[in-house]
Amino acid sequence: MVARFLRRNWAYLVFLGGVGVTGCLVQNAYYFQVLTFIGINTLLALGLNLLMGYAGQISLGHAAFYGIGAYTTAVLTTTWGLSPGLALPCALAIAALVALVVGLPTLKLSGYYLGMGTLGFGMIVHILLREWTEVTGGASGFIGIPPLQFGPIAFTDPRAYFYLVWATVLLSFILSHRLIRSRVGRALRSIHDSEHAARAVGVDTQRLKLQVFIFSAILAALGGFFYAHLINFISPDSFNFLVSVRMVTMVVIGGMASVWGALLGACLLTLLPEWLHAFSDFEMLVYGLILMLVMILLPQGLTRGLLDAYERSRKNPS
């Protein structure tokens, strides 16, 4: 019984152990912030991974939902004085609603056309955040977002925030895994392989695609919520086209159709710019180069690439 539980859930146990040990060992507030960023990015990548890796639908505008989550909580808690505990469901609901309205027409498209439709949507949201100055603070950003507090529990300590975000990541991992292994998950993968075949065997592909789109939007908004309360300042540039692209990159570099790939991709793409600061002016150049090289050499992403290399080395032990 115990052995079976361990065998089935070893990945989660490793994950829990990793997060726990990191949380105990790290002392520096800056490191905690970076680690929390990784958690937030994992939420973003996870949602997009379900959409891209499992349902095979690309979105180049997902930063919009990230931004909607962040700006909703910013406006509700700062301008209107609501508590973050109340702002959270509102932020998620608004993101879900927008995803529903945008997804209905957009998800009828596919391939490049879907990518472009979502790109257009993302750009429009970014421009709205920038130009709707009375509400969003415009291009100079939104200042003074209060720190996170649920009832009597305040998350002002970086370590507490770190644990909160990673607990959320763990929860959404479990949720995603259950989703993938369920009937819905199998139906999703059938859409990826062939939408026509899926429809022929009775899968309501439009509805499913929309549901996954909404789910991924909610995860992105959740990430935005945590982001806003972590750094207490947001500006439209944190939610522009390049951020959408970075989210797609996390999914693809980590490896599509693997929930753990989202974690790996988020880790790498959050840490990479931090490491590249050492290159100062060469930062962008090196970042672009790494992106190209990984895709040229390991087109299925690092998770798949590493697994393949591992299997090869097991087959021919030299």
Place this chain on the structure above:
Amino acid sequence: MQELLQYLFSGITNGAIYAVIAVGFALLFNATELINFAHGEFVMLGALGMVTLYNGLGLPLAAAFLLTTLGVSAVGFLFERFAIRTVKRPDAIVLVIITVGASIFLRGVAMLGWGKDAHSVAPFSDHPPLSIAGANLLPQSLWILTIVLGAVLGLHLFFTRSLTGKAMLASAISRRAAWLVGIPTGRMVQLAFVLSAAMGAVAGVIIAPITMCSYDMGTLLGLKGFCAAMLGGLGSLWGGVLGGFLLGVLEALGVGFLSSSLKDAIAFVLLLLILYIRPAGLLGARKVQRF
């Protein structure tokens, strides 16, 4: 009336630039079904090339123009040779990420080469602005229109009259069939990259005198050129031209009569509208396979 004319002038000028960028997208999409997110960076390289060659070194206009275009074409050639051709599994999404990587890389290179500051370029000729019915028309606008129409006409003749152009069209229609009748399709793809980069460079060269040139100017221009290409019909040469001019004029009218702060949104609203109503674009085939 006078206001309307003024808006139209600026709209047509910008539209011409969007049109060449859109044509660059269309060229490449026709040949390879690839959308190159680094295309805006070719425009940026074209503009910064003029900053160095025309303004910095003081070369004659024609020489600076030619050298810049050749240089950017060479970048397009190298990009195809080293980044696109070496891909093991050319899935659409993998190629898109590679072009995104290339765009970040090129922006990084430009930042190192030209710094973070914005540069400006002198107009191609220093005539006073023409006054037409009370509206001012800058001589640079005439340069832009002439060069764009010349470039597009040249491309049109290339595709309809020359053997190489026809071979390129053939391999765009069916790569396998073209290969079977002896067309070197690999070289056609290469040529498409070079021509597309050259179109980007032309856009950069002509826009340089009417805007500030910096390493990060390419992204928005590329995206708008892309909207124009979708508007006219992705993969259609004249569709790209039509889409470009239409976008430019609508943008100018929107700025004039609605609000200047929403200028950048117009392109993307149009993009969504065209996707929902007629995904093939205005001049695309009526029935489009939505993949």
